[in-house]
Amino acid sequence: MRYIDPHIHMVSRTTDDYQRMAQAGCIAITEPAFWAGFDRSSAQGFFDYFRQLTEYEPKRAAQFGIQHFTWLCINPKEADDPGFAREVVSLIPEFLDKGNVLGIGEIGLNKNTRNELIILEEQIALAEKHNQLVLVHTPHLEDKLKGTRLIMDALAASSIDPGRILIDHVEEHTVEEVLDRGFWAGMTLYPDTKVTPQRAADIIEMYGNERIWMNSAGDWGCSDPLAVPKARLEMRRRGHSATMVDKVTLDNPRTFLSQSPRFEIS
Amino acid sequence: MRSSVRSEMRQGESVVKDVAGTSPQTRQQVIDTYFMEHRAKLIDIAAYLDRIDRGQGSPTSDFRDDAFKRALAILTDGTPHRAKRILDLFSDHTQELPQSAEGMKGAAGAAVPAKGGDA
Numbered sequence: 001m002r003y004i005d006p007h008i009h010m011v012s013r014t015t016d017d018y019q020r021m022a023q024a025g026c027i028a029i030t031e032p033a034f035w036a037g038f039d040r041s042s043a044q045g046f047f048d049y050f051r052q053l054t055e056y057e058p059k060r061a062a063q064f065g066i067q068h069f070t071w072l073c074i075n076p077k078e079a080d081d082p083g084f085a086r087e088v089v090s091l092i093p094e095f096l097d098k099g100n101v102l103g104i105g106e107i108g109l110n111k112n113t114r115n116e117l118i119i120l121e122e123q124i125a126l127a128e129k130h131n132q133l134v135l136v137h138t139p140h141l142e143d144k145l146k147g148t149r150l151i152m153d154a155l156a157a158s159s160i161d162p163g164r165i166l167i168d169h170v171e172e173h174t175v176e177e178v179l180d181r182g183f184w185a186g187m188t189l190y191p192d193t194k195v196t197p198q199r200a201a202d203i204i205e206m207y208g209n210e211r212i213w214m215n216s217a218g219d220w221g222c223s224d225p226l227a228v229p230k231a232r233l234e235m236r237r238r239g240h241s242a243t244m245v246d247k248v249t250l251d252n253p254r255t256f257l258s259q260s261p262r263f264e265i266s
Numbered sequence: 267m268r269s270s271v272r273s274e275m276r277q278g279e280s281v282v283k284d285v286a287g288t289s290p291q292t293r294q295q296v297i298d299t300y301f302m303e304h305r306a307k308l309i310d311i312a313a314y315l316d317r318i319d320r321g322q323g324s325p326t327s328d329f330r331d332d333a334f335k336r337a338l339a340i341l342t343d344g345t346p347h348r349a350k351r352i353l354d355l356f357s358d359h360t361q362e363l364p365q366s367a368e369g370m371k372g373a374a375g376a377a378v379p380a381k382g383g384d385a
Binding site for chain 2: 077080110111112113114115116117139140141142143144145146150171172173176198199202205206207237238239240
């Protein structure tokens with residue numbers, strides 16, 4: 001059994017988690033830049049974080065035979081101060097040539113504010129200028145539906161092919177519109193918020209297995225770095241074929257991510 | 267597999283997909299597989315409602331609790347897409363964009379009625 005976890009925040013996880021993921025069949029992960037649970041006080045804090053994502057974390061993953069890839073951005077929760085956010089965004093280009101960087105992410109919205117939207121648009125422009133893939137964070141809970149639509153409208157105003165954009169954290173009320181507009185969709189498997197392995201399997205049954213993946217988004221909060229293999233088991237329990245399970249947990253992530261020349265599974 | 271999703275049908279004002287028959291299991295198999303798990307979740311909800319009733323003080327009005335009780339009605343209305351409709355019910359449907367998120371970083375789980383929740 002081999003799988004890819006295409007969205008997990010390993011800087012917040014222990015080395016034991018890498019070991020358990022490798023034992024469960026994880027061969028590669030991609031780690032978007034995100035909120036650390038508190039607001040960083042300077043752009044220098046992000047510079048150090050980007051170095052951690054591009055230099056240190058790949059080595060930690062490699063100890064367990066897991067390939068580590070990453071996405072860079074200022075996340076929407078810290079993007080509400082445009083001046084500060086622009087300072088951080090200006091740091092990103094010098095990291096885009098690092099060997100494990102796949103694109104810009106996870107950009108998006110948090111509380112659907114004008115300030116967040118300005119910085120989202122500027123980071124979309126950055127991805128456009130540097131021909132990068134895009135990984136999108138959609139807001140939480142009551143803000144998700146409105147935010148997902150705002151984000152899709154902002155993306156549609158760019159020249160980026162929707163097939164090079166993955167919109168993450170979809171649920172039953174957003175997945176159909178995301179797929180219908182030509183984007184890829186990601187389902188995040190969380191214990192309390194977002195979707196359970198059961199609901200992820202339901203969504204695949206209802207909306208199909210094309211342009212969709214699932215991830216753990218494991219981080220510093222209540223989350224499970226083994227959520228993807230658990231969802232694989234859930235699908236098998238219902239009678240889905242091994243081919244079908246591999247498609248959504250290995251083949252689909254590989255297809256989307258391989259649009260970056262840097263993504264190559266050895 | 268996407269092609270196996272049935273043609274669209276109308277439900278009220280919105281167009282929804284007819285997803286009947288998209289589960290790989292029979293209805294009986296779904297019950298056999300999941301009954302115990304969801305029996306437990308159902309009793310959890312019942313106990314949660316009991317806990318609110320047992321709480322000290324006078325009955326309280328809370329927009330999250332109001333939304334929760336409206337969501338419960340969706341469970342037994344016999345119409346498909348219950349999960350989607352409950353998520354819609356909890357969502358902010360306003361069009362306005364605040365300038366800043368100052369002081370409101372988190373999410374409550376249901377929209378405040380004055381700010382777009384289903385009153």
